[in-house]
Amino acid sequence: MDLSYYMPTKLLMGENVVEKNKSIFSIYGKSALIVTGKNSAKSSGALDDVINALNSYKISYTVFDKIMPNPTVDVVYLGASVAKENNCDFVIAIGGGSPMDAAKAISALTKNNVSKEDVFNSSKYHDIMPMIFIPTTAGTGSEVTQYSILTDDKNETKTSIASTLFFPNVALLDAKYMKNLGRATTINTAIDALCHAIESYLSKRNTSVSEIFSLEAIRLIAKEFNNLKKYDLDYNSRSNLLYASSLAGIAIAHTSTVVVHVMGYPLTYYRDIDHGRANGLVLLQYLYKVNESYPDKINRLLEALNLTSLKEFDNVISSLLGEKENVSLDEIKKFASNSMKKKNVSNSIVELTENDLIDMYSNVFLK
Amino acid sequence: MDLSYYMPTKLLMGENVVEKNKSIFSIYGKSALIVTGKNSAKSSGALDDVINALNSYKISYTVFDKIMPNPTVDVVYLGASVAKENNCDFVIAIGGGSPMDAAKAISALTKNNVSKEDVFNSSKYHDIMPMIFIPTTAGTGSEVTQYSILTDDKNETKTSIASTLFFPNVALLDAKYMKNLGRATTINTAIDALCHAIESYLSKRNTSVSEIFSLEAIRLIAKEFNNLKKYDLDYNSRSNLLYASSLAGIAIAHTSTVVVHVMGYPLTYYRDIDHGRANGLVLLQYLYKVNESYPDKINRLLEALNLTSLKEFDNVISSLLGEKENVSLDEIKKFASNSMKKKNVSNSIVELTENDLIDMYSNVFLK
Numbered sequence: 001m002d003l004s005y006y007m008p009t010k011l012l013m014g015e016n017v018v019e020k021n022k023s024i025f026s027i028y029g030k031s032a033l034i035v036t037g038k039n040s041a042k043s044s045g046a047l048d049d050v051i052n053a054l055n056s057y058k059i060s061y062t063v064f065d066k067i068m069p070n071p072t073v074d075v076v077y078l079g080a081s082v083a084k085e086n087n088c089d090f091v092i093a094i095g096g097g098s099p100m101d102a103a104k105a106i107s108a109l110t111k112n113n114v115s116k117e118d119v120f121n122s123s124k125y126h127d128i129m130p131m132i133f134i135p136t137t138a139g140t141g142s143e144v145t146q147y148s149i150l151t152d153d154k155n156e157t158k159t160s161i162a163s164t165l166f167f168p169n170v171a172l173l174d175a176k177y178m179k180n181l182g183r184a185t186t187i188n189t190a191i192d193a194l195c196h197a198i199e200s201y202l203s204k205r206n207t208s209v210s211e212i213f214s215l216e217a218i219r220l221i222a223k224e225f226n227n228l229k230k231y232d233l234d235y236n237s238r239s240n241l242l243y244a245s246s247l248a249g250i251a252i253a254h255t256s257t258v259v260v261h262v263m264g265y266p267l268t269y270y271r272d273i274d275h276g277r278a279n280g281l282v283l284l285q286y287l288y289k290v291n292e293s294y295p296d297k298i299n300r301l302l303e304a305l306n307l308t309s310l311k312e313f314d315n316v317i318s319s320l321l322g323e324k325e326n327v328s329l330d331e332i333k334k335f336a337s338n339s340m341k342k343k344n345v346s347n348s349i350v351e352l353t354e355n356d357l358i359d360m361y362s363n364v365f366l367k
Numbered sequence: 368m369d370l371s372y373y374m375p376t377k378l379l380m381g382e383n384v385v386e387k388n389k390s391i392f393s394i395y396g397k398s399a400l401i402v403t404g405k406n407s408a409k410s411s412g413a414l415d416d417v418i419n420a421l422n423s424y425k426i427s428y429t430v431f432d433k434i435m436p437n438p439t440v441d442v443v444y445l446g447a448s449v450a451k452e453n454n455c456d457f458v459i460a461i462g463g464g465s466p467m468d469a470a471k472a473i474s475a476l477t478k479n480n481v482s483k484e485d486v487f488n489s490s491k492y493h494d495i496m497p498m499i500f501i502p503t504t505a506g507t508g509s510e511v512t513q514y515s516i517l518t519d520d521k522n523e524t525k526t527s528i529a530s531t532l533f534f535p536n537v538a539l540l541d542a543k544y545m546k547n548l549g550r551a552t553t554i555n556t557a558i559d560a561l562c563h564a565i566e567s568y569l570s571k572r573n574t575s576v577s578e579i580f581s582l583e584a585i586r587l588i589a590k591e592f593n594n595l596k597k598y599d600l601d602y603n604s605r606s607n608l609l610y611a612s613s614l615a616g617i618a619i620a621h622t623s624t625v626v627v628h629v630m631g632y633p634l635t636y637y638r639d640i641d642h643g644r645a646n647g648l649v650l651l652q653y654l655y656k657v658n659e660s661y662p663d664k665i666n667r668l669l670e671a672l673n674l675t676s677l678k679e680f681d682n683v684i685s686s687l688l689g690e691k692e693n694v695s696l697d698e699i700k701k702f703a704s705n706s707m708k709k710k711n712v713s714n715s716i717v718e719l720t721e722n723d724l725i726d727m728y729s730n731v732f733l734k
């Protein structure tokens with residue numbers, strides 16, 4: 001049994017967790033950079049909760065709310081310059097994967113002189129500001145991973161920086177911040193978390209310990225399939241999805257993702273398809289491939305999903321995603337070629353060629 | 368869903384894990400204090416492996432091999448003075464629970480001026496030396512907990528110091544160090560790990576996340592019951608027990624133990640009964656009590672154990688423990704009174720009086 005486990009983030013979850021644990025902010029600094037997007041931090045109520053907590057400990061703060069979906073390299077450099085100008089000594093991220101991933105890069109760029117050419121080179125980072133993360137979606141798992149995923153225009157895709165420095169110090173999880181999420185965001189983020197868990201389980205790097213997290217996340221998300229479909233999610237369901245997304249995050253922190261995420265990135269980069277949705281569109285294609293070589297692994301997956309066949313699972317995911325986009329064969333060829341450059345393709349438990357990827361995309365979009 | 372999760376130790380497991388990860392020692396310092404007992408570090412081969420690793424990075428070291436079973440307060444002060452005299456800047460613990468627990472206190476006492484009267488007061492510790500732990504038994508889980516448990520002569524028991532500083536930086540797990548363990552030690556440590564997992568699961572502080580670890584540990588140890596009984600344990604079985612003991616350790620890091628450990632301590636303190644065995648002797652009494660109020664919880668436990676009744680489980684444990692010690696009613700009354708002073712009694716999911724504890728001890732030793 002060879003395995004490794006490392007996940008140093010302190011995870012606190014519960015109703016009003018920010019208010020109940022407000023003293024935690026005072027441990028990490030005197031001047032916070034709050035990294036967030038345009039809306040979700042405000043509309044979820046999380047920003048108000050954080051500001052109240054900071055005020056009660058007289059911690060000053062600067063709000064940097066310029067993070068767009070699929071954040072660019074430029075915006076994290078801008079964030080780092082704002083942090084330096086304001087002498088911030090710790091970072092609070094509020095939002096989905098985009099603000100959280102951007103916050104990691106901002107925290108690192110504030111403490112290290114790294115050129116834009118080297119931004120994806122994790123060996124350039126030696127220090128980082130302390131980070132407290134508050135997710136407002138239940139998908140990315142960024143609050144418990146060492147990954148910062150940014151738009152990589154040079155390689156026309158999204159690329160990950162991985163460094164153990166990037167684990168946040170604290171993640172504060174409260175499902176109340178998800179209660180106003182729209183149907184599409186709720187479903188897409190849940191599918192993203194489900195893909196994390198399934199890809200981790202079907203990764204070459206899967207171990208006894210990563211599997212504890214991935215299979216539990218799969219079980220929890222599967223229990224919410226009906227509620228997701230009806231878009232009828234109470235606090236308890238939202239909590240289950242949030243908790244599952246963190247468990248799935250812990251799983252990929254140990255295995256990384258595989259071909260599903262790789263094939264999803266071009267759909268997002270070139271066609272602006274939401275990240276979670278992009279993964280969900282191609283997920284089943286990977287499972288059908290794996291089933292040819294590892295039917296036992298797929299049977300264990302189906303057991304965790306509480307389903308009896310991949311076809312049944314395909315129907316669940318298809319009904320959650322609704323009508324598919326039109327993608328041409330020329331686009332598919334470009335996406336497949338682009339995907340083959342990513343190292344996580346070879347992290348999949350079945351070997352895949354460029355033609356396999358073309359077939360997989362074609363099965364989704366041309367049939 | 369209220370929960371918290373924090374376990375910052377990096378866990379690395381595999382055959383020849385020390386040799387394969389020897390560069391890790393160079394990260395933490397230039398002069399190591401190796402904390403161990405009289406024999407197990409040497410006989411297991413772990414000490415040689417560590418010294419080879421240190422030599423290859425020219426890291427100096429001092430071997431402090433004075434840790435006895437159930438280590439005293441005096442021995443950890445002695446260890447700290449040896450660390451200071453030799454300018455040690457990090458600690459390597461090799462052994463079972465006694466060297467590991469002692470190493471935590473030594474690492475802390477080297478960096479903080481704390482009087483012997485205050486040794487159990489965790490608020491007195493503000494800094495600690497980095498620690499690398501190498502277990503040579505599969506029971507304590509100390510390599511992944513914040514607890515240091517020492518003999519407490521003032522209160523005539525064993526008492527725990529709990530501090531998040533006490534999580535080791537790294538735990539290196541290799542089942543080859545267990546291959547020469549005798550039958551009694553193997554069984555007693557496996558039962559200790561099983562008690563950790565079961566007590567955590569039946570603790571008031573049990574959560575969705577602690578339960579992932581406790582139930583998986585229970586499943587893994589139960590699979591080895593037959594091999595334990597026959598004392599027929601190959602590398603794979605030893606690995607399963609070692610991995611399970613770490614999972615059980617992660618579980619109690621979040622919940623602590625309950626009345627079983629509390630009732631075990633006087634058996635060890637006054638009668639020198641091995642720690643794991645002491646817990647095993649009283650374990651079933653707690654389960655019978657819990658079953659009166661929470662039969663569903665016991666059914667889930669039995670499912671994880673792959674057994675059908677508590678009586679069947681009782682038979683498994685009894686056959687592993689063999690003949691019981693003679694303990695008189697007068698001793699039992701003293702042990703019960705002593706146990707009631709421990710806060711972890713109230714951490715049990717059923718309320719227990721001193722008379723309950725007298726009955727529970729009596730069921731074990733007087734019937």
